[in-house]
Amino acid sequence: MNILICSSYLHAWNSVRPEAEMFIGFVKAGHSVTIMTQGEADYVKRFREEGVEVIDCYPTKKVCLKTIKKIHQVIKQKHIDICYGFNSKTIPNAAFACIGTKAKMIAYRGTTGGLYRHDPSAYLTQLHPRVDGIICVSKAVERDVAQRVWKNKENVVTIYKGHKLEWYQVEPTDRNEFGLTNEHIIAVCAAHVRPSKGISLLLQATHYIDNPNFHLLLAGSGFEPYFDELKASPMSKRIHYIGHRTDIPSLMTMADFQVQPSISGEGLPRTIIEAMANATTSVVTTAGGSPELVIDGETGYVVETGDVKGFADAMNKLINDKNKCIEMSKAAQIRLDNYFSSSETIKKHLTFFTNLIVNKSNL
DSSP: OEEEEEOOOOSOHHHHHHHHHHHHHHHHTTOEEEEEEOTTOTHHHHHHHTTOEEEEOOOSSSSOHHHHHHHHHHHHHTTOSEEEEOSTTHHHHHHHHHTTSOOEEEEEEOSSSOOOTTOGGGGGTTTOTTOOEEEESSHHHHHHHHTTOSSOGGGEEEOOOOBOGGGTOOOOOOGGGGTOOTTSEEEEEEEEOOGGGOHHHHHHHGGGOOOTTEEEEEEEEOOGGGHHHHHHSTTGGGEEEEESOSOHHHHHHHSSEEEEOOOSOOSSOHHHHHHHHTTOEEEEESSTTHHHHOOBTTTEEEEOTTOHHHHHHHHHHHHTOHHHHHHHHHHHHHHHHHHSBHHHHHHHHHHHHHHHHHHTOOO
């Protein structure tokens, strides 16, 4: 197959690697892959070393005539079978570029919510009439998208992004940085905060935790609106706001467990994956794809979205049982390795591509 990818790779290496390595896997499986992205992206060098052709082309807006013309030209010249767009800028431009070609247009969807039939902008992305298939990051996202498309819902599928444990293996952050020792129980909440992240729920849950050895680290941006709630917590002196960090995997490795109190909008949270890879268990809610990663009572705890007391109870189970924490953490790492592997992701993508080409069906 001749495959064209349209996406951005200017983000942090760890965040783009599962996606980027998948394309290298396509090449190793014998397929031709061309990627249209920003030429200055760090991953460009590795792409080219592994036989992926990179074209320095990225849209400046959702409908960029210059980009549409370039993508259309590449589709024609390279006899592209599959054109795969990944975000709100590349999907519309790639979809318009596919008009008048035999290429199958695939759109990626990574979050629940925000896609509505009555919203005109939705017809530039996943609901664009030229989109032939939609690959979702989780079954929660698939269920959400399947309610919005007009036909051929069987072409809306879940394919998990694949991972390798060695991508995430790092040394733990030193607990001494926060004045803590191995005697303390530490949980980390890492987020770029917005209302859907459920930070209020987490801070309310701390009112039900009374183990004096427990400390909570808040890492990321946007926590400032919650400082009053933080100060009102009975364990406020043991809640450490550490701001934006570039060592989130190391923090996860250091922590006894991580918490994700989201109330909506999740796809397949990367923080849970980073924790699993480094053998750290999690307490999460039923929002989005989190329950697809965490098996309740085996690799962590899953709490009904919005249940403050339930979230606190789950945290207390780990806070007060170090052995359970260790046992679940090991099980979480094994689960990631067994069920979210890079090789399986590559295989499922190629099978989906082939079926679309053979069936010649459109959404």
